[in-house]
Amino acid sequence: MVQERQTYGLIRRKGAWSWLDVRGRRLGAWAFALNRLTGLGLVLYLVIHLLVLSLLTQGESRWNDFIALAKSPAFLFLDVVLFFGLLFHGLNGIRVALVGMGLGVERHKTLFWVLMTIGAVLLLLSAWKVFSSPAT
């Protein structure tokens, strides 16, 4: 396919950085970068979550200590960050899946904003729920 040619010393290829380097890029690239970050963030969360659950095997007091920490406002804020990650990744994922099957390709930006509006509403609701739940 490719004829033999001289190989040059330099090629400007950003590698994995090109996924995240959104300077000068537009909606699609931002969505892709954020989807990747939130996807990896969710995996990280899953691991942490399982580690935390394993505290249950170490007796009641370790667990209760953790629950006390988990009710601090800073920790509750992290819950909202988690909801953001889930909502963005999940809703954008629906768009990527649809578009990837050839559905709604011309409307992918509209689709993005519609899903994000739904996401914003759900995020506000979940933040309200997180912070207003009785701290029992």
Next chain:
Amino acid sequence: MAEQTVQFKVFRYKQGERPSYQTYTVRVDPRTTVLRALEQIRQEQDGTLAFRHSCFHASCGTCGMKVNGQEVLACVTNVLELGTPVVVVEPLDNAPLITDLVVDMGDFYARYQPAGMPMIRESEFLPDSQVPEGVEHHMRLENCIECGLCLSACPVAGSDPLYLGPAALAAAWRMVEEPRGRDPATVLAWVDHEHGCWRCHAAFECSEVCPSNVDPAGAIMALRRELTRRKIGQLFGRR
């Protein structure tokens, strides 16, 4: 017309040397394009500055480069409309650098061949068309001008050197969409793998930067739809 001075920070590279940026001060008027400014630099300040161009009107696709981080055709990019006091000019990403702003497009062009070369297919003549004397056939020009902007902008091409890339996939889709007596199956097989149309993550950057409305991202999704349709058909015993 009001002239203004603008700084051009230009990527420089000669083989065997370290790449660097060199800044030139250029007087521009409201009509100066980036390509004209580069010519001005070459003529008046630095004869060693290398860049490529031909048509000056967005049809040959040779002047693709990055201006302020965006892939553009330099010949139709107005300097003052950029609105920055310093204009950063760099070669396209994801292609081997030859020198300064010139990249090797060999691999990029070669990928049009397995795609069926839709842009240089011979065109049928309309029955009543007037053909100049001596012309037996002519090549049909498709809209892709082979500028490579899409490949440079694509975040996936940035990490996967084997990725066929938006332009070649768009060409493949043209062939599948309008096979003109050829068998689209070979082209579909050529794109049906992890470095083909399935590699794309629908970032749509290619379609955003394309100066010629080719919409490679749309074409890639169309290829996937077609492949999915055929595979599902096969599952149910149809070919």
